[in-house]
Amino acid sequence: MKRKNQKLAFVFLFLVIISVIFILLYPGCDQSYSSQLKGEERASLTSAPYVPPPILRNHPSRIIVDLETKEVKKRLADGVEYVFWTFGGNVPGKFIRVKEGDIVEFNLHNNPTSKMPHNIDLHAVTGPGGGATSSFTAPGHTSTFSFKALNSGLYVYHCATAPVGMHIANGMYGLILVEPKEGLPPVDREYYVMQSEFYTQGRYGESGLQPFAQQKAEDENPAYVVFNGSVGALTGDNAIQAKTGETIRLYIGNGGPNLVSSFHVIGEIFDKVFTEGGTRSNHNVQTTLIPAGGSAIVEFKVEVPGTFILVDHSIFRAFNKGAIGMLKVSGNEDLAIYSGKQKDQVYFGSDDEDQDLFSGPLNLKSLPEIDNTQHINNEYGLDPIELGKSIYTTTCFACHQLNGEGMPGVFPPLAKSDFLNKNKEVAISAIINGLTGEVTVNGKTYNGIMPPQNLNNKQVAAVLTYVYNQWGNSGKKVSEDEVAEIREKKVISMK
Amino acid sequence: MKRLTNTICSIVLYSGLFLNANPQGTNNSKMILISTGFYESLFNKGEEQKVEKFYLDVYPVTNKEFLEFVKANPKWRKTNIKKIFADESYLANWKSDLELGEKANRESPVTYVSWFAAKAFAEWIGKRLPTVAEWEYVASASKDKKYAVNDKEVIKKILDWYSSISAKEIPPVGSTEKNYWGVYDMHGLIWEWTYDFNTSLVTGESRGDGDLERNIFCGSGSASAGNAENYPAFMRYGFRSSLKANYTTRNLGFRCAKNFK
Secondary structure, eight states, rough: OOOHHHHHHHHHHHHHHHHHHHHHOOOOOSSSOOOEEEEOOEOOBBBBTOOOOOOOOSSSSSEEEEEEEEEEEEEEETTTTEEEEEEESSSSSOOEETTOOOEEEEEOOOOOOOOSOBBOOOOOOOOOGGGGGGGGOOTTTTEEEEEEOOSSSEEEOOOOOOHHHHHHHHHHHEEEEEEEEOOOOOOOEEEEEEEEEBBBSSOTTEEEEOOOOOOOOOOOOOOOOEEEEEETTTTTGGGGEEEEEEEEEEEEEEESSOOEOOOEEEEEEEEEEEEGGSSSSOOOEEEEEOTTEEEEEEEEEEEEEEEEEEEEEEEEHHHHHHOOEEEEEOOOOTTTTTOOOOOOOOOOSSSGGGGGGGGGGOOOOGGOOOOOOGGGGTTTTHHHHHHHHHHHIIIHHHHOOOTTTOOOOTTOTTTTHHHHHHHHHHHHHHHOEEEEEEETTTTEEEEEEEEOOOOOOHHHHHHHHHHTTTTTTOOOOOOHHHHHHHHOOOOOOOO | OOOHHHHHHHEEEEETTTTOOOOOOOOHHHEEEEEEEEEOOOOOGGOOEEOOOOOSSSSSHHHHHHHHHHHGGGGGTTTOOOOTTTTTTTTTSSSBTTBBOSOOOOOSSSSSSSSHHHHHHHHHHTOOOHHHHHHHHHHTSSSSOOOOTTTTHHHHHHHHHHHHHOSSOOOOTOOOOOTSSSSOOOOSSSEEOOTTTEEEEEEEOGGGGHTTTTOOOSSSOTTOSSSSSSSHHHHHHHHHHHHTTTTTOOEOOOEEEEEEO
């Protein structure tokens, strides 16, 4: 018996020794981290909203980063151009991904066509100026410096050349992720979103090439607050995508230069937020604050399909200055989590003295005027369908929905709408004058209020032509003259 | 009394504009006498610096003029130039040593030249490069005012050039505004070398410069700046500080100056 035990112990010891040797010889099987610097690689950089793949190695390496500063003229909004100063040709700058302990050799190239000298301050750098002192680069030159990524986290980088404010305001910022030694837990999708403001001479939507407005920047009164460098960079066809059941990780930065972001995704709760891009995580967060020159990592699982809207919940920035993005989730409904509208029935209110508030006809004239003037100058350089789409996706979609499907019982559909297709004049009038009272659309009755939209004739014609040519509608065209005529007549009787 | 002399001097000059102001007398490098005055330094809380009267080229030096220089001085040709005197992009838009080619218009300012090359050119024709003080003194004028650095419209116009992307081809000299002194293209065409371009060094970390060199330079809006609103000047100082004497860049040229006596 004793001998048998001894024998077993030997076998056990033998197995342990074998496995130890195995582990030592095959570091690939070892999940533990070795702090010895090994190998050299070139960092793969990505433009927003994409993120380079996770770094799987379990040791630090020498990483070579090549980033080019370039001054480019690009779209800021439909019909609006701006001269952006960039890291890598786009705003925000390229996403850089390294690992804690890596030695980063940084080459900053200033394109020969640049008017300005530029440099880079990476908040991930421990050292004077965050690299700015060593990377000041004249046009047509390259500066090289190295740093050790001592602290893990998500960090902003930006240009720090005088005048600093103007270099940042023109678009010179981006994110660098220093993954912790042990890496980040795997997720299904990762995206890069960066908020920032633009200070233009013209107000929001004013067409043409808009120069930087120093005074507005000092007053912290931007014309634009956007995600990923322009209005619409994350909406419509540019929306980020996911499937139900997937976990999403967003790397969110705020380039400022001035405003703090109240980052929120409509219809989602962040399961996890690494506040300020640090190590600590908070759970079950609705809105997270992102300082100018700061960041956050948010993670959430998408359970149900639909379009989830990314906003700065300082809400006028979202609906009036451009801070809107979209996450489109496809997949099967889960009615237990979200049912959709189940019922719509009449409600009489309670029998108290407030009742009279609801009596009497609602007077449209007394409704506050809605200022949609931001669209007025959007038409610059756009064909009517494009212009119409741009107006639809900012003005109409909130009620009539992205594909004109409407909302049962509340907002009538515009897709395959018999009402719309047979009443062109009423449709024009509805946009100009608003529409109130009972209408029957595709056999269903709606009794709501559509407020008048503050759009000019060209815009009304464009958006209606767009709608008439979508979603199985009749393909009619609406001209500016027709709109002008209805605007003259004022009253349109319904057929 | 001095002011009176200056005024008289200016009047005399205006009447003789472009006629005989150039001590050299050659057509292509007309000079104008700039009368004595004070230049408000961007640093040292706007300390005034006296600028003695001097001659300044009406236009930046053109490709055509620089071609004459390299014809006469083989060691300044593209293929002969020593690396310590100019980097690889020296005269990059020229076709060859003695041919301008399509990208370098004869009448446009010569760019892609180093400080060494600019200085050699100036000496070759018996001139010199203007100092920062001289250059800035002349550049503080607008179309009709001698001192207009606080004029919002002027600031905006200058900033608009700085923040527009580089033109495919730099326009000919004389295509921007003539200023109070009768000098063209101080703003809106190119950057220009100055003799002492590296005396107000920005370290590259503009935000810390106030501590390093309290009296020289610091970030915008900082305490020691004479005029925090003078963004154009900040940008010029920033640009100059990014340079070394052998650097050449696409938008950087020069013009010459000459002592009065």
